[in-house]
Amino acid sequence: MELSKRQEKIIEIVKGNGPITGENIAEQLSLTRATLRPDLAILTMAGFLDARPRVGYFFTGKTGSELLTENIKKFKVHEFQHVPVVVKESVSVYDAISSMFLEDVGTLFVVDNNSCLTGVLSRKDLLRASIGQQDLNAVPVHIIMTRMPNITVCRKEDKLIDVANDLINKQIDGVPVVKDTEVGLEVVGRITKTTITKAFVELIMDEHI
């Protein structure tokens, strides 16, 4: 984020004199407390300043780049997740491969009759099955899928960086975003290496972080 001249001055004042009350900062700048309120709110939200009741504002000592990485660490799954593509357990491997091409995704999620997660199919799983000797129209996906509890899942309030870490450490292409229901885990989204690559590009290309 780009700080205004006044915001930079406020940081200087708090650095030199903190903890200091909003009133005192206003005085030093010959401004009213009301004029200053938006700036103080922005600087506090962005993490440059911290405020303690009956004490005042103090400088957190964090540089812009530390705050940037801290902010990226806070990104939540639901801010980045894509729509999931699901198939039923009884679907044939052939039809699952067709779905993968039609929807142009690298990972399919398998659900039971309650629409709850029971398995995951990666391109690798489907490729392995397709070079076997079986008739792909006769084999249902539940025979070849990776099944619960061996599936890594995430929830919408999880941190994106933790999911990215899971993708690398567990060598998987994508994880389902799930919601806990009484009958099981409902699949509500997906996070893949494409999601992370997109986030990377947007963050670096976007000048407004």
Add this chain to the structure above:
Amino acid sequence: MELSKRQEKIIEIVKGNGPITGENIAEQLSLTRATLRPDLAILTMAGFLDARPRVGYFFTGKTGSELLTENIKKFKVHEFQHVPVVVKESVSVYDAISSMFLEDVGTLFVVDNNSCLTGVLSRKDLLRASIGQQDLNAVPVHIIMTRMPNITVCRKEDKLIDVANDLINKQIDGVPVVKDTEVGLEVVGRITKTTITKAFVELIMDEHI
């Protein structure tokens, strides 16, 4: 990066008085020019200050987070590339799929007898071929591969962010890093969505950027 107290003071002085010579900064801090030299070099390399001959140092006006994104924009392909996995044009689709599993990669590069790039095989290409009616042992990969000039390549001095952008915009999983030779393009590395996801995790987890 974490700035020392002295480095922060230098920035303040240059902000207030720039352009200013190193001599004058040293004077204001009651230090010798020699003592200050490493700090000035660090601040200039990091992009906080800029120096012009016979004028002096001036403040670039960039915040830490702007400098961080600028630095990430400068990352080169060769700092992140992984080892490529290549197969010959005459190899069968079945053997290519086996290589993909053995080497645990998502993209294979196809080369001619001079070891020069002629094609790319993604998991998607191999999956498409494997559900066809052909005998996978009888079909050579050059029949099904994506071929030059329809291949996106990069070179080791290219910027990582540009390759990440290509992966997203062209909807591909990986690109070969190539070296120009007299007989064609030699494949020397690979950049994939996994590479970018790893870079993302390392950047955010690493406190030392």
